[in-house]
Amino acid sequence: MVAITFVAVDGLEQRIDATDGLSLMENAVAGGIDAIExxxxxxxxxGTCRVHVDPAWRAVTGxxxxxxxPMIEASGDTDPGVRLSCQITVTPELEGLLVRTPASQS
Ligand code: FES
Incomplete structure (x- = not known):
């Protein structure tokens, strides 16, 4: 299991134990992260699975x-750490990853 923390716009932190090999989105949905539709x-x-990757983790998530x-452009989300969580595969290297969910998904 890989510990990943999601931080909502209101500051609420939710930690999930993610399964490696699945996407970050699949893990978020399974883990009850409501902001990941x-x-x-x-x-x-x-584009409803967007996350903002914490600066310390951007080199690891890529x-x-x-x-x-195209989807990120269409969303108008210009956060420097924006990614589609469905396109990030969880690996053991992501142990401790911290991402924020955008206001538009709250
Ligand atoms: S789940 Fe739809 S863009 Fe990621």
Missing amino acids: AICGGNAYC EITEIEE
């Missing part, structure tokens, strides 16, 4: 991928 089921079409770009 994931309407499209992980196909990078809805850059926005080509698949994510």
Whole structure:
């Protein structure tokens, strides 16, 4: 299990024990993170699974991928740490990861 913390706009912190090999979105939904709606089921079409990766973790989670770009652009989310959580695969290296969920998903 990989410990990951989600921080809501109101400051509420929720820690989940994520399963590696699944996406961050799948783990968030399974872990009851309400701000991750994931309407499209992980196909990078809805933008309702966005997270803002804490600056300390951006090198580990990586850059926005080509698949994510159109949806992130359409969302108007300009946070420097924005990613689609459905496109981040949980690995043991993400132990301790901290992400924030955007106001538009609260
Ligand atoms: S679940 Fe829809 S874009 Fe990630």
